[in-house]
Amino acid sequence: MQHAFTIDFEDWYQGIGLPITEWKNFEKRLHIGYDFLMNLLSKHNIKATFFILGQVFENHPYLVEEIYKEGHEIGCHSYSHPFIFNLTPDQFSAEVKKCIRAGDAFGIRYKGFRAPYFSIDERNLWALDILQEHDFTYDSSIYPGDNKRTGIQNYTKEIHQLKNSLWEVPISTFRVMKYDVGLGGAFFRILPYRFFKKSMEDLTKTRPGIFYIHPWELDEKHPKINGLTPRIRYPHYFNLSSTKRKLNQLVKDFSFTTLENVLQQQQAYTHECT
Ligand SMILES: [Zn+2]
Numbered sequence: 001m002q003h004a005f006t007i008d009f010e011d012w013y014q015g016i017g018l019p020i021t022e023w024k025n026f027e028k029r030l031h032i033g034y035d036f037l038m039n040l041l042s043k044h045n046i047k048a049t050f051f052i053l054g055q056v057f058e059n060h061p062y063l064v065e066e067i068y069k070e071g072h073e074i075g076c077h078s079y080s081h082p083f084i085f086n087l088t089p090d091q092f093s094a095e096v097k098k099c100i101r102a103g104d105a106f107g108i109r110y111k112g113f114r115a116p117y118f119s120i121d122e123r124n125l126w127a128l129d130i131l132q133e134h135d136f137t138y139d140s141s142i143y144p145g146d147n148k149r150t151g152i153q154n155y156t157k158e159i160h161q162l163k164n165s166l167w168e169v170p171i172s173t174f175r176v177m178k179y180d181v182g183l184g185g186a187f188f189r190i191l192p193y194r195f196f197k198k199s200m201e202d203l204t205k206t207r208p209g210i211f212y213i214h215p216w217e218l219d220e221k222h223p224k225i226n227g228l229t230p231r232i233r234y235p236h237y238f239n240l241s242s243t244k245r246k247l248n249q250l251v252k253d254f255s256f257t258t259l260e261n262v263l264q265q266q267q268a269y270t271h272e273c274t
Helices: 020-025 030-043 054-059 061-069 089-104 126-133 185-190 193-203 230-237 240-253 259-273
Strands: 002-009 049-052 073-076 173-176 179-182 210-213 255-257
Touching: 002 030, 002 259, 030 061, 030 240, 049 054, 049 061, 054 061, 054 089, 061 073, 073 089, 073 259, 089 126, 173 193, 179 185, 185 210, 185 230, 185 240, 193 240, 210 240
Parallel strands: 002 049, 002 210, 002 255, 049 073
Antiparallel strands: 173 179
């Protein structure tokens, strides 16, 4: 079975709750994680899905061009990395439109959307209608479980089509004691690799895994910022030095492709069964 390799493509200071107006004050280091990821993907002949933040199109056009040229899938990760559940529908729509315009300049049409912080949950399911109205094919923002900040408990883990025809591809989660753990990100760094691997084997017996990572997780020397809340600080900086080693092993142990490919395989299977 092939699993989805997804990258929330943003710089180290863009996903820690700081407003976009402050971003200009920080050192741009996106190329560090980018170089590692592109080498890894190329070496193992993997096409991945990059959910690119709108602002990255403006600051790093050459990276976007190379990702596109290499044949990876490009999805939308909003423009300014807000918590979507803090936005009004109009504000969310404006975020999506800005991101679409950023992609248009490169001739890119998105099929998929990933909310920053997986921040589509029971409070803002209306966001899925806005994505459908903007011609997205799928969303991959829902965290089936409780991650203390977002998530929907008891939400299905299966890829499925919504009533509005959009497909939902929930991020993979699994249970560790009383926690619903996501397949990637901070959990990938926190858990011992052997345990992570066994959990991924178990959870992918019946369905593909949806794995996620960020470029800054491969840049262990990126600066530390004072004043972050513990909820942001610990998962962001914990065990960064382990990511490269674990990722090198993960791509040997499992077979990966784009999320779009995983979805198409699922759509074909659903079609066969109906
Ligand atoms: Zn993000």
